Amino acid sequence: MPELPEVETVRRGLAPALEGRRIARVLQRRPDLRYPLPERFAERLAGRRVERLDRRAKYILARLEGDEVLLVHLGMSGRFTIHAPDAAAPGAPGRFHHEVAAGAGGAPHDHVVFDMEDGTRIVYSDHRRFGFMDLIAGAALDANRHLKDLGPEPLGNEFSAAVLGDRLKGRRAPIKAALLDQRTVAGLGNIYVCEALHRAGVSPNRAASGVAGPLRAERLARAIRDVLTDAIAAGGSTLRDYAHTDGELGYFQHAFAVYDREGEPCSKPGCGGTVRRMVQSGRSTFYCPQCQR
DNA sequence: CGGGACTCCTGCCAGC
DNA sequence: TGCTGGCAGGAGTCCC
Numbered sequence: 001m002p003e004l005p006e007v008e009t010v011r012r013g014l015a016p017a018l019e020g021r022r023i024a025r026v027l028q029r030r031p032d033l034r035y036p037l038p039e040r041f042a043e044r045l046a047g048r049r050v051e052r053l054d055r056r057a058k059y060i061l062a063r064l065e066g067d068e069v070l071l072v073h074l075g076m077s078g079r080f081t082i083h084a085p086d087a088a089a090p091g092a093p094g095r096f097h098h099e100v101a102a103g104a105g106g107a108p109h110d111h112v113v114f115d116m117e118d119g120t121r122i123v124y125s126d127h128r129r130f131g132f133m134d135l136i137a138g139a140a141l142d143a144n145r146h147l148k149d150l151g152p153e154p155l156g157n158e159f160s161a162a163v164l165g166d167r168l169k170g171r172r173a174p175i176k177a178a179l180l181d182q183r184t185v186a187g188l189g190n191i192y193v194c195e196a197l198h199r200a201g202v203s204p205n206r207a208a209s210g211v212a213g214p215l216r217a218e219r220l221a222r223a224i225r226d227v228l229t230d231a232i233a234a235g236g237s238t239l240r241d242y243a244h245t246d247g248e249l250g251y252f253q254h255a256f257a258v259y260d261r262e263g264e265p266c267s268k269p270g271c272g273g274t275v276r277r278m279v280q281s282g283r284s285t286f287y288c289p290q291c292q293r
Numbered sequence: 294c295g296g297g298a299c300t301c302c303t304g305c306c307a308g309c
Numbered sequence: 310t311g312c313t314g315g316c317a318g319g320a321g322t323c324c325c
Contacts (some may be wrong), residue, residue: 058319076318189318189319284316
């Protein structure tokens with residue numbers, strides 16, 4: 001379910017296990033995810049210290065010692081699990097067997113395994129393999145093809161009603177499509193676009209340019225910020241330390257107002273409408289035709 | 294150029 | 310029960 005709030009939750013969950021710690025060894029169990037992994041990927045990561053974990057849009061950026069950055073995108077089904085040394089290898093404290101067998105990191109879709117120097121094992125699995133990883137020089141980060149065209153961080157200072165309005169101006173595509181476009185605002189996906197439009201009372205069918213005026217742009221910008229902030233808060237409060245006991249990160253069910261609620265009554269007080277589902281550019285849109293105009 | 298259709302991959306679920 | 314088609318939270322590429 002990785003949109004911005006889920007990626008942020010994963011980042012926070014991974015941070016204690018990675019920041020300031022050294023990668024002992026990386027096991028790469030296939031040559032590619034969505035794209036080929038970089039040349040000598042595992043070798044280049046072995047022995048490196050992770051200085052900091054950042055997030056940009058839906059990307060996790062692990063800043064490595066030596067000014068390189070490990071870029072991770074979870075795609076649709078990417079997930080990390082953290083395994084403490086004792087839990088994963090009982091009787092062999094702090095160490096794993098050299099071969100990844102049936103235990104942690106050995107499941108069919110466990111594609112990349114990071115063994116930290118302290119014995120913690122971090123496993124990336126991704127059954128649909130829409131996720132990807134790259135290793136980039138820090139200096140080249142802004143020019144990276146995945147990052148260079150991203151719009152503003154919706155929770156950052158650079159995002160405002162004026163900025164949003166400016167980016168919607170003159171665009172004839174439906175607002176739903178414009179918000180899914182990562183160049184407009186970075187980090188929204190299908191769920192939070194639906195939720196934000198519902199909060200803002202804006203029809204997903206409306207042309208983007210029709211939301212560019214100051215009043216609607218303000219309402220929409222606020223809705224975007226609020227819905228993301230609430231979702232991050234829900235992630236943090238639902239998962240102690242952002243991790244389930246089995247170490248899986250970022251997977252929790254939010255209470256959505258419209259997403260996947262076709263046929264249910266609109267939750268807005270006094271609205272009385274019914275949530276509908278339609279398809280826009282091949283993807284489901286959930287909305288209330290009554291209060292979203 | 295903006296915008297829409299199509300594409301990658303696997304799993305799951307409703308319906309027959 | 311078993312098969313089939315549709316659908317899934319992303320985003321790059323191609324074409325008009």
